[in-house]
Amino acid sequence: MSPAVVSPRRFAPGDRVTVTYTHPPGHRRIPYYIRGKSGLVERYCGAFPNPEELAYGFDGLPARHLYRVRFQQTEIWPTYDGPAHDTLDLEVYEHWLSPAEEDAS
Amino acid sequence: MNDKAAHTHAEGHAHAILRWSDDSAHDIEETTRYPLMTEAIRQILVEKGIISADAVRHLIEQMDARSDVTGGKIVARAWVDPAFKERLLANTKEAIAELGIPEVDATHLIVVENTETVHNVVVCTLCSCYPRMVLGMPPEWYKSKAYRSRVVREPRAVLKAFGTELADNVTVRVHDSNADMRYLVLPMRPLGTEGWSEDALAHIVTRDCMVGVTVPRVPAKAHAVE
Numbered sequence: 514m515s516p517a518v519v520s521p522r523r524f525a526p527g528d529r530v531t532v533t534y535t536h537p538p539g540h541r542r543i544p545y546y547i548r549g550k551s552g553l554v555e556r557y558c559g560a561f562p563n564p565e566e567l568a569y570g571f572d573g574l575p576a577r578h579l580y581r582v583r584f585q586q587t588e589i590w591p592t593y594d595g596p597a598h599d600t601l602d603l604e605v606y607e608h609w610l611s612p613a614e615e616d617a618s
Numbered sequence: 619m620n621d622k623a624a625h626t627h628a629e630g631h632a633h634a635i636l637r638w639s640d641d642s643a644h645d646i647e648e649t650t651r652y653p654l655m656t657e658a659i660r661q662i663l664v665e666k667g668i669i670s671a672d673a674v675r676h677l678i679e680q681m682d683a684r685s686d687v688t689g690g691k692i693v694a695r696a697w698v699d700p701a702f703k704e705r706l707l708a709n710t711k712e713a714i715a716e717l718g719i720p721e722v723d724a725t726h727l728i729v730v731e732n733t734e735t736v737h738n739v740v741v742c743t744l745c746s747c748y749p750r751m752v753l754g755m756p757p758e759w760y761k762s763k764a765y766r767s768r769v770v771r772e773p774r775a776v777l778k779a780f781g782t783e784l785a786d787n788v789t790v791r792v793h794d795s796n797a798d799m800r801y802l803v804l805p806m807r808p809l810g811t812e813g814w815s816e817d818a819l820a821h822i823v824t825r826d827c828m829v830g831v832t833v834p835r836v837p838a839k840a841h842a843v844e
Contacts, residue, residue, distance in 0.1 A: 542797045544743045546770065561798045579798060581728075586773075586792075595774050599790045604797035 522578050522607070528554045529613040530582060532605055540568035543609050551613040552584035555602055563606070578607040680721065685754035686825040688719055689802060692729075692752060693828065694820035697807040706804070707731060714752075722751050730793060731804045732833070737788050738803045739777065739830035741769045742795040749800040753825055760829065770794060780831040803830040810836040 524530055534549030542564050557580055562573025586599040593599070663669045692714060696703035706713040706729050714724040727749055730738040742748065743766050748756035759765050769776045773790045777783070784790060793801045805827045811819060822834045 542744065544770075544794065544796060546743075547794075558797075558799055564797065581799070586790075590771055594772060595790065596786050599773070599792075601770060601792040601794060603794035604799055606797070 520578075522557065524554050524557075524578075524580055524607065524610060524612075526554050526556055530554055530580075530605075530610045531613045532582075533609050533611065540565055543605065544603070546589060547584065547603060547605075550584055550589055552582040552588070555581040555583045558604060565606075579604055580607065580610065581605075582610075681750075682755070684750055684752075686752075686823075686828065687820070688722060688754075689749070689752040689825070689828045690820040690823040691717060691719065691816075692802070693804055693823040694816045696804055697811075697819055698816050703731075703804070724751060726799050727752065727802060728799050729802050729804050730791070732806045732830075734806075735788055736791055737777075737784050737830065738791045738793060738801075739769060739773055740793045740795055740801040740803060741766055743767070743770055744796050747795040747800060749802050749828075751800070752802055753828060757825070777831060780826070782832050803828050805830075805834050808834050808836050 529551060530553075531551040532543060532547050532549060536545075536548070557578065560576035560578050563575075563577045564573065567573040581602050582605050583600050583602050585597065586593045586595060586601055587597050589601060660669075660674060664671050664674070692706065695717060696706050702713060702716070705716075710727045710729050711724045714722055714727070730740075732738055740749075741760075746756055746761040746766075748760060750756070765776065770792055773792050774784060777790070795801055805823065807819070808822070811822070822836065824832070824834070826832045827834045
């Protein structure tokens, strides 16, 4: 899809990942509500020029790996008013993801 | 989407730094920076003979011609042809190419299937990303802050406001179309459509069904006025 991907993929479907909790200024494709939340990689979407660079007139290369991650609604919103099996899927670029730390709970 | 993408995604802290990212600009009827730049560039390109005014008009005409009729055809085919449905879910671009619908680029389209236990609904919280290649232009409510902010947080309440009530045993799956992919909901074929032609089926697959805020319904014949 994109010619200039530098690195092999770090994640595969089923991996539990955490979205980085950070608030840099500028054009970001990661909604605030999902920062710091953890979910499971649902699928790999391909590599795309980085929109955080494209937004400022750069070429966005090297392309970045994009994943769809599935989150439990009750983990996103502590006050979620619905069944525990409801989910939300969204796309996250690899540089916003890290392996989720195993928590005891 | 592109006109908005550059200036709607920064919120919170970012406002102090990127003043032009204020989303409220979209609600004001005035010529703002980007439309003005676009128009200036268009005029210069036409004056220099690099593009023609007719070519621009033609592209706008093509973009406006896209509609949910295309999405309806795709869904109807999936309903009558289970093998096509499997291909559509697994390899969307190739499956849609089979239908011979010209100028539909489904490269970045993901089809999500409603079942007895899963109901899908699509939103773009960051702007108004929408599967225009198969549904045409998004409705106003899809772009509203109310829909965008609420449907991720209380999807069942929003669906109820659209007249769609789901049982607790159904998983509501929200798709935030926040980056490069676009989403089309494949609704369930309603009861009472056995033996219908593909064309008749396509007519009950409305835009809202394919965004996921409602489900296809069979018109009540009993209410037909003599």
